[in-house]
Amino acid sequence: MPLRRFFKGVVGDGECIAFWLDLWVCNEPLKDLCPNLFRLEKDKKCRVKCRVGLGEVWKWSSMPASETEMAELDFLDSVVESVNLEGRRDKWQWLGDMSGEFKVCSVRRLIYSELDYSNNYVLKWCKWLPIKCNVFIWQAEMSKIPTSDALRRRNMVGVEGSCALCGEGSESVEHLFTNCWVAMRVWNHICSWTRVQHFFAFSFRDLIEVHKHVGLKGKAKKVFQGIIFLSCWVIWRARNKLKFEGKQVKIEEVISDIKSIGFLWVRSRAKFSNLSCSNWCKYDIV
Ligand SMILES: [Zn+2]
Known part of the structure; x- marks a missing residue:
């Protein structure tokens, strides 16, 4: 570097x-x-x-x-x-x-x-999410978000290394979004809600590519991609609220945030203007 x-x-x-x-x-x-x-x-x-x-x-x-x-x-x-x-x-x-x-x-x-940060991966942006979410995913994919693990690698003193959400494992991008039990519960719930086969992501890149491998096409695939991106962003926000404001993380709240923010954005930005909240909650979108 x-x-x-x-x-x-x-x-x-x-x-x-x-x-x-x-x-x-x-x-x-x-x-x-x-x-x-x-x-x-x-x-x-x-x-x-x-x-x-x-x-x-x-x-x-x-x-x-x-x-x-x-x-x-x-x-x-x-x-x-x-x-x-x-x-x-x-x-x-x-x-x-x-x-x-x-x-x-x-x-x-x-x-x-x-470490070597050279990275040629090209992220496909999700159009129905605001730039801030896409930029977040992009930076996370390059391990450039300030997880405890990243800060410690940069010699920041006094940084607690374990995951803020579960207290186990070192807090890296991979852990937060793939191995942490908070993330795993979110993914399980998302799969049941969207009626998509359950998946297990081994890496963050697996996760942000998962929409390509769960049998979805066209609009359904794009919506699912956005839900995954949005969920990562909501998990990160919950992690920050816990870390900096001491606000406890409740899985139910994380999931309801994903659904409610997702509803607003998908309706206004993905041309689903007739979508009702109850259909979204049943994932009756097409
Ligand atoms: Zn964790």
Whole structure:
């Protein structure tokens, strides 16, 4: 992993920070978050000030058109909108150490501890879910969500390693969404509800691909994919509420959140405008 990944830019006038290459506005460089658009970018080394605050300033070699490119563009627009340039110069924050101070020993520690994150997997986004859910799945697939396991790998001190939900096993993406009994109960319930054969996912990638292997086609397959993605997002939210607000996790609540949020989104975003809540609860969707 390049060392520049351990500096986060704090935007001032946007003169120094590279828009695509540096870490600044999200937890990943934009080139990794929007790889398809990055491919279309004409000036890959452009600075933040060239892409922010001047209205429509994208410079594409060809206009974004595919589904994924458009989804990435939506995401990028929302990111750019949230940024305001200021008169002061850009600053850099060192992420390799809790203190934020740059030290050679912490660089060395990082270089030896980092795993190989090279990853060519291309996630197929679920169109009826909002960007935030898709981005979450995408980051989880790359093990880039802040599980205890990931934080400990990054030398964060004082992080409890066991799973917040079950107290057993180390809290990794794989554990939280495939092995943890909370996740397993959610998947069992989802399979019964949607009348899909019960599955067992061995890895997170298995899980986000499972809609392809349970005998579904067309719309039913897309809805099921969304339910799996949404469920992961709801489980993660419940985990955060437990961890940061001390709110106990109840399986029934996780499931009812999945169903109620799913109903709102599927109806408004997947063109199921006539779907009633009772049909959704019976999973009578087509
Ligand atoms: Zn667990």
